[in-house]
Amino acid sequence: MSTYREQDRIPTYEESVNDRTTSRPVEKPSSQFTSSLQQRREQERIRRVNEIVSDHIEPTFFDLFTDPVASLVVVLVPSDALPPNSPTLAPRNISCPTPGLNARVIHLSGDNDRTAFWQQTSVIRELDIAVCNHLRAYTQNASTHAPLSPSTAQILPTRPQRTSWFKRTFGTPGPDRDPTGTTGQWNLGWRKDDEAVENAGHDRPEEPSASAKLRGVTFRIESELGLLDSRTINCVWIEIKLGDNN
Numbered sequence: 001m002s003t004y005r006e007q008d009r010i011p012t013y014e015e016s017v018n019d020r021t022t023s024r025p026v027e028k029p030s031s032q033f034t035s036s037l038q039q040r041r042e043q044e045r046i047r048r049v050n051e052i053v054s055d056h057i058e059p060t061f062f063d064l065f066t067d068p069v070a071s072l073v074v075v076l077v078p079s080d081a082l083p084p085n086s087p088t089l090a091p092r093n094i095s096c097p098t099p100g101l102n103a104r105v106i107h108l109s110g111d112n113d114r115t116a117f118w119q120q121t122s123v124i125r126e127l128d129i130a131v132c133n134h135l136r137a138y139t140q141n142a143s144t145h146a147p148l149s150p151s152t153a154q155i156l157p158t159r160p161q162r163t164s165w166f167k168r169t170f171g172t173p174g175p176d177r178d179p180t181g182t183t184g185q186w187n188l189g190w191r192k193d194d195e196a197v198e199n200a201g202h203d204r205p206e207e208p209s210a211s212a213k214l215r216g217v218t219f220r221i222e223s224e225l226g227l228l229d230s231r232t233i234n235c236v237w238i239e240i241k242l243g244d245n246n
Contacts, residue, residue: 048112049126052076053134056106057238061138063102064208070242073103075217078115081233082107087222095230096218118236124212131210131238139208210240 057074064072077089091103117123215237223229 045120045123046126046130048117049123049130052108052113053127053130056108057131058134058138060104061135061240063104064240064242071100071102072240073099074238074240075099075103075105076118076236076238077105077107077233078118078235079108079110079113080115081235082221089219089221093219093221094217095220097215115234119214119234124214124236127236127238128210128212131212131240132208135208135210135240208240208242210238212236212238 056076060072060074064070075091075094082089089105089107091099091105094103094105213236214234216232217235217237218230218232220228221231
């Protein structure tokens with residue numbers, strides 16, 4: 001007669017499931033794999049941001065240098081901020097905040113430029129850096145090209161300097177008899193020494209600056225019934241300035 005042993009007992013369902021989970025230890029991803037994913041995500045973010053700057057923001061730099069105010073506001077509207085077949089937005093549709101005289105509204109398109117992407121703080125930081133780098137490069141390229149002189153301009157001969165009748169008749173006194181020979185070199189307080197330093201600062205090229213931030217912008221949008229409706233959208237607000245403009 002065979003005796004019953006504990007090893008011959010059929011395990012229950014709970015026991016089999018517990019044995020299966022405890023026998024397989026959970027493997028955590030290595031730190032090298034995690035850092036690789038972070039680098040790939042960061043590279044893709046930088047690529048998207050630089051593509052937007054090159055395709056949409058950099059073409060507006062020409063208006064910045066030709067504008068007397070030397071100030072520009074660029075508003076980026078995410079692709080999913082408005083329903084399909086919405087009217088085209090323009091600076092005149094912005095009711096708050098006031099963008100200024102020189103402004104551009106760019107409505108992005110595609111799944112890569114949705115609101116979820118542009119609401120990230122790291123994306124706004126990368127956009128700020130990218131706009132500043134592209135602006136400096138554009139400024140350096142513009143300064144290297146000297147303005148072309150008109151081809152129709154003629155070089156006239158130097159006109160001889162006219163002398164007064166008194167000098168032609170009696171001649172010019174020597175430096176020992178000229179009362180302005182030495183007084184002309186005196187500093188009589190008419191001009192300060194600091195004026196030379198102040199005038200030298202005006203000859204320096206204007207330094208460009210740019211700042212990007214996420215901001216709620218209110219637009220006046222025409223509805224399907226032809227009525228104006230106000231809608232606030234989280235947009236990317238980029239301020240670009242040339243020199244010290246308040």
